[in-house]
Amino acid sequence: MSIRLYFVRHGESTANVLRIISNRDGNYPLTENGRWQAGYLADRLRGEGITHLFSSPVMRAVQTAEILSEAVGVPNHQVEALRENDNGSLEGRSDQAAWQTYEQAMEQWRAGAADARIADGETLAELRARFGAFIRGLVEEHGETQSRIVLVGHGGLYRAGLPVVLERIDHAFPWEHFLHHCEMVKAETRAGKSWCTAWDRSDLGWRK
Numbered sequence: 001m002s003i004r005l006y007f008v009r010h011g012e013s014t015a016n017v018l019r020i021i022s023n024r025d026g027n028y029p030l031t032e033n034g035r036w037q038a039g040y041l042a043d044r045l046r047g048e049g050i051t052h053l054f055s056s057p058v059m060r061a062v063q064t065a066e067i068l069s070e071a072v073g074v075p076n077h078q079v080e081a082l083r084e085n086d087n088g089s090l091e092g093r094s095d096q097a098a099w100q101t102y103e104q105a106m107e108q109w110r111a112g113a114a115d116a117r118i119a120d121g122e123t124l125a126e127l128r129a130r131f132g133a134f135i136r137g138l139v140e141e142h143g144e145t146q147s148r149i150v151l152v153g154h155g156g157l158y159r160a161g162l163p164v165v166l167e168r169i170d171h172a173f174p175w176e177h178f179l180h181h182c183e184m185v186k187a188e189t190r191a192g193k194s195w196c197t198a199w200d201r202s203d204l205g206w207r208k
Contacts, residue, residue, distance in 0.1 A: 003142050003189040005135075006045070006150045007158055008068075011037040012181045013060035020094045021102065023058060023084035023154070030063045037182035038064045042071035048148055050074050055152035056082035064182065065152040072150075081134030084154035088121030109160060110175050124160055131161035139189050155179050166196045 011034030015022040022028050030038065041064075050072040055065035057078040065076040090098045101119055108116035114125040138149060159174040166187055179185070183200040198204060 003139060003145060003147045003149065003194075004048075005138075005187040005189065005194060006048070006050075006148070007162065007185040007187070008041065008064070008150055008152045009155050009158065009179050009181055009183055010056070010058075010061040010064040010152055011035060011041075011067075015060065016181075018094060019099070020092065021087050021090045021098060022092060023087055024091050025057075026059070026092060028059060030060055034060065034064070034181065035067065038067040039071075041182040041184070042068050045072055045150065048072075049146075050148045050150055052147060052149040053077065053152070054079050054082060054149070056084065056154060056157070058083060058154070061152045061154065065150075068150060068152065074150075076152075079134060081130045082151060082153040082157065085118060085127050085156045085160065086122040088117075088119040090119045090121065106156075112171055127157065127160050128164045131157060132164045135161075135165040135194070139192060139194060142189075144190075158185065162196075166194050169196050 011030045013028050013030050013034055015026060015028035017031060020028065045068060051074065053065060053069055053074045053076045055061045055076050055078055057080065062078060069076045087102060090102055105116055105118040109124045115123050117123045158179055162174055162185060163169050163171045177199055179200065185196060186198040187194045187196050
């Protein structure tokens with residue numbers, strides 16, 4: 001028996017379209033296209049036997065999870081650990097200076113600078129700590145079961161966090177394989193370790 005994990009990125013939101021940095025509680029819902037993306041993903045998940053569903057509390061993730069919840073018949077639970085990287089005083093901004101500051105931080109993260117902070121927001125190490133603790137807790141809680149767990153989060157979260165929870169995913173891989181809206185990463189967990197089996201639609205053969 002093994003746990004299966006489905007790491008899902010949310011659908012397109014108005015914040016994405018408007019290029020607004022909004023990772024807290026801004027009122028930026030899914031676009032019509034984002035709802036279509038979530039519906040299409042829901043169809044992909046219908047036959048997977050999903051048993052648990054968790055999402056970031058950010059509106060775009062919650063709305064994506066609600067569409068999935070209706071399709072798979074499992075209630076959604078919002079958890080802070082799945083929230084996107086906190087950008088501090090950049091929150092709510094869309095100006096060029098804000099994005100330049102953000103991109104500079106992302107370059108530092110890409111280089112592996114664990115203590116690099118996004119403006120006065122979160123460091124790479126802090127994000128990985130909260131995300132990693134939650135995922136490891138899930139794996140420990142469900143043990144050697146056949147749980148099928150969907151986690152609706154964010155592109156930046158997964159880019160930074162998946163290397164610390166998935167075997168055979170190194171730091172560079174998520175930066176080189178961009179995860180688009182409503183795409184997903186699949187993993188299977190055995191003996192307390194989670195092995196990536198697919199990065200969106202490409203089965204990469206990464207099995208124990």
